[in-house]
Amino acid sequence: MVATGSGTKSGKAFYVTTPIYYVNDAPHLGHAYTTVAGDVLTRWHRQRGERVWFLTGTDEHGQKVLRTAESKGVSPQEWCDKLVEEAWKPLWQHLEIANDDFIRTTEKRHTDRVREFVQDLYDKGEIYKGGYEGPYCVGCEEYKLPGELLEGTGENAGKQLCPIHKRPVEILKEENYFFRLSEYADKLLAHYEANPGFIQPESARNEVLSFVRQGLQDLSISRSTFDWGVPVPWDDEHVIYVWVDALLNYATAVGYNQNQETFDASFPADVHLIGKDILRFHAVIWPALLMANGLPLPGRIVANGWLLVGGEKMSKSNLTGISPRQITSHFGVDAFRWYLLRAIAYGQDGSFSWEDLAARYTSELANDYGNLASRVAAMVGKYFDGVLPEASADGDAEQAVHEGLAKAVAEADRKIGDDVEFQAGLQAIFDFVKQVNGYISEQEPWKVAKDDSPEARARLATILYTAAESLRAVAVLLHPFMPASSQKLWESLGAEPALGPLADQRVQEAGEWGRLPAGSTVTKGAALFPRLEEQPGA
């Protein structure tokens, strides 16, 4: 857990969540994608000086976990403990995820509050006991909708068949508790209407709109066929439906019904980051539950797309592809974090490939960015003995760089901090890197260095200061994405003695020209992103 920004503002924290991941198996690329996005978003806001709360965690109840545990011959709690401690938490640590809390739905701080929340709804008349009767497939172990059934033929003539198992379904009846979701359709639509940015991206919003416009049915929120879950407070025969249990983590983790002060300081979330597979739960059921209990609604739900690996969809049921650690062991954690948000427009589906990562790494990280840092540090060392000189001869070329930086900072802050569009923000930052490379090539400091006249020395000093000061800003802007390499650059520029720790640098001030003082000690360290020659088979 990492400390939040020091620039505490009065009022509510900027509260961001990832989904709590279902611990049926080890984390894969898709989980890492959403979690990295949340980490970058919150790190960005911390560097804006805001108080931030970043929550992630695990969803541990439900039939699937129970079954998996049984098949492994352990209790579900043991199974969850093992995965959380040996797979999930270590991966987030490895990826430098600076979450402020990690909630597990099996924790007492969660389960007690869930029971209270559901009891409240029950007391308010939002929950009623009802029966569900419908066609049930024994093979699938779930109810089917009448519309998806097939007409039987031959020996099954006249019967209806499960579309998957092609076996006759049985009509089963089960008693359940239902939440009056149907009464919230209009209220939800009104909220979507009044808050156009509530669901991002636009395509996700449209899907939710068309779904809710068709009308909503009440939601069964209890299960009685298995017991791995939170018992319904007034009826031990039932456990609370895992999704209701899971969604409530966003409230229970920040002190719902436990610590009003903490709760008010965080809740509701400003941004719920999710994968589009769980859009409906977050954009429909979750707000309805909050409305029913008189709680405020989140700022927005931002859904990311599918990650396609080798042309195949990456999902919880399809674990094909590459593990996060395989990638980081070759390219490093920074490059991994950067690539996910650089290569794919957040919200759209995107393909991940080893080849593309290798190509972008070489071109953008090694050649453009890393090499820029390298050439600048080398020249300050060679021509000024590693002491950053003063810029005393600014001209039009320098002015263009100053303006380019201001523009890059404004664009990046708007795209990343406000719009949750990482790709566009990174684009702005890397366009600036390209501009600085161009500036150096045009100014040809290595030629200016051959002239010993005072005028030439002043020009040379100005060129190198301009380049180094540009890098200072880049280190600040890239820190949320690539903490380790940015820190290396910060040290290489000798920025810390005068400016303080990198994590404390404000994005708002990153574009102010001249922050890195002349006299700073510039050292050329190891390459930020060494070229990777091999093409190891994935």
Added chain:
RNA sequence: GCCUGCAUAGCUCAGUCGGUGAGAGCGCCGCACUCAUAAUGCGGAGGUCCCAAGUUCGAGUCUUGGUGCAGGUACCA
């Protein structure tokens, strides 16, 4: 089946209200340069804008049909 969205250079994608010869990055080819991680800068080649018909003075951009792909069609999560 029904609903929605997408199909633009080798690859990944941008193309606003329809209008001068269709764009970017990467890759490829050439030139310049040598401070730097054989890096950088400049230039070039490369496209029947999925197919067909239609509206229009004019369509990648609108309409209809077709083909292909993706997603949704609620309580596994």
